[in-house]
Amino acid sequence: MNSADLGRRVGVPSTALFTDQYELTMVQAALKAGTADRRSVFEAFTRRLPEGRRYGVVAGTGRVLDAVENFHFDDEMLAFLRDQNVVDGPTLDYLADFRFSGDIWGYPEGEVYFPGSPILRAEGSFAECVLLETVILSILNHDSAIAAAASRMSSAAGGRGLIEMGARRTHELSAVASARAAYVGGFDTTSDLAAGFRYNIPTVGTSAHAFTLLHDSERDAFRAQVDSLGRDTTLLVDTYDVTAAVRTAVEVAGKELGAVRIDSGDLLLVAHRVRQQLDELGATGTKIVVTSDLDEYAIASLAAAPVDAYGVGTQLVTGSGQPTCSMVYKLVARAASADPADPLRPVAKKSLGAKTSIGGRKWAARRLDEDGVAEAEVIGTGPVPPELADRQLLVELVRGGEVVAREPLDAARERHIAARAGLPMSAMQLSRGEPVIPTEYL
Template identity: 95%
Template sequence: MNSADLGRRVGVPSTALFTDQYELTMVQAALKAGTAGRRSVFEAFTRRLPEGRRYGVVAGTGRVLDAVENFHFDDEMLGFLRDQAIVDGPTLDYLADYRFGGDIWGYPEGEVYFPGSPILRVEGSFAECVLLETVILSILNHDSAIAAAASRMSAAAGGRGLIEMGARRTHELSAVASARAAYIGGFDTTSDLAAGFRYNIPTVGTSAHAFTLLHDTERDAFRAQVDSLGRGTTLLVDTYDVTEAVRMAVEIAGPELGAVRIDSGDLLLVAHRVRQQLDELGAAETKIVVTSDLDEYAIASLAAAPVDAYGVGTQLVTGSGHPTCSMVYKLVARAGSGDPADELRPVAKKSMGAKSSKGGRKWAARRLDEEGVAEAEVIGTGPVPEELAGRQLLVELVRGGEVVAREPLDAARARHVAARAGLPLSAMQLSRGEAVIPTEYV
């Protein structure tokens, strides 16, 4: 991977207070105990996929790298921590000089993952690594959930266009992150201009029902839009009568009309009728775009409809029922002292139930069958088997506190296409099931 910029970093603020208070109080206690400097390894992973999902999608890595670079405490933040008596003086001194100086390895953005996959591995002193927990999980849990939903919708769309249009259905900053993650997962465009500006994602948009209602007649609205935006625009045809609106749209714009958008009704039936009408009117090249609370199941149900593109909002930006990936960030190895040469020792939570974890600094590789299709996610802590050496998944992201793996967003998008294509065909099924390949520990 190269050093190409992920996007415009416009007015990027410090991310240091995007954290839970207990990260700071742990640092305070560790500083007092003399254990804060112990070399440590943390890993981000999920114990299980969201119910019914067959694979996960890594997204947000580029945003994590930005967050790590911008994780520092300015005077105003330190004053807040002091005034609120959140941490003591020695801890404030430590935070004042904080810059992450460790190493980070992880699955590259756009790759798929499975239960137990060490999606991100953070190495450094205990104090510098533990401070990053909350912001890393916040980004990865959100963005990977959106990318997974987008991937399922992309598979259901079967190559037809996908428009991300969920900005009005989520927090304004989440909307930008959602558009980015959706683009990685297979969406083609976004309606959110901030996402287009920051990440160079293609943007689209024409008009809403309000524009039609503003004018005295639907004809006046169509004429105003075509005069302003050209014949290639997309006209919204379901404000009143769809059949009359389509006739009028072609009359005004001619056969060069770019597209019509349908936002209500029985989309399967209406799309067939509109396609027939457009063809009869000589507008055979005019596209049909459908919207209206779509998810992957609705998209799949329209596979037989003459639809050219889908616009998805609410279901996409909420992860289509799974708005988080349940990723956790756990200490898996640490030194017995502050000596940098001290050997790392595996550590793990051993509580009863599903919350136990596996200790040790891990590698991961994907084993393929004779046809080159993934058959297992193999995770280990010892030497990598020779046959898997060329299939390792983790790549270096940060070395000595310096980001070494920036890449264009299109690289992550292309990687996801390749990663998904390497999975068994059953991964594309929308029916509920277990992870499409097992996780094996060696």
């Protein structure tokens, strides 16, 4: 977990105002009360998985590290807070010098999680930890939701290619984050150049229906594309008549045509017909790419179709019906002062209903059965049982305010593949169900 981040962290603005006002007003009140520097432990977790999901996917950790590193208040921000009377003078003085100086531990990116899993733990003064709450949750809730949807789609695809192409279906910054999370969850490429530039994700793209409509004939459009991009390009064949378009595509590009894309109609039926036609024309190596509002269920329904890759947009970048993971960030332990020798005391919300939480600084481990398959997520606050010592899940991310765990995005992607493979086979079922393994507390 110590390799350098291969992504481009360029032009990253301050993240300090990606927060809710009450984070700052709490700091103001705590400063006045003399409690702001009390040593504290906050944990991010979810009380339940989104309905029907059998496991969650940790994504956004690398973005969280960037956000923590860039969380500082510049003069313009401080002037805004002063002009809007958000906080008082002493609090502005505190914020002017703010840099997170605590420690952060968490599940490594790409790992799976379950209800109660302490996905991220921040330790430091109350003031510095509480200031990070909103930005941490906004990143983890969004990215983990997209990665979970991507993981389900990747499982349904059964090794066939997956293209993330949802940039036009969401906010422009969310599109970049979504492409990153989708890559962690198992997608292979993205159409979004900003994501490719920032995170080194492979990018793909050729043409839309507008390009065909621009030209006097479909043949002219195909010829222009092949002349520009080569015979290995992907030609869109459903602007007019698919059968005629496939024939023309092979006539123009030859048997070396890279792929054809189908974006409408009964994809199962059309894919079979196109595959037969391509083979009859001698283009046996030409691949078939399908798009058109796919989700994991549609992908699974095409398992028997001769499809080589799927392009997914809207359903992916909206979490396939589950756009958030409902993670929360709670104070679970605190000391009476800033003194490291002062013991931490467990604290927890005890409200009515399902919003209670468990106090104490937690560890987490995954217990395996005799075949090496996960059988329980074990969480505790006391000593770690010896048999679980080498199965602990939290890793050090930030030490004394310094990031210590940057890694290439491919490492998170590979970790997720391995973590998912270590779950019971029922985790891959798309039917609604309970978490695939239980959470046990010690």
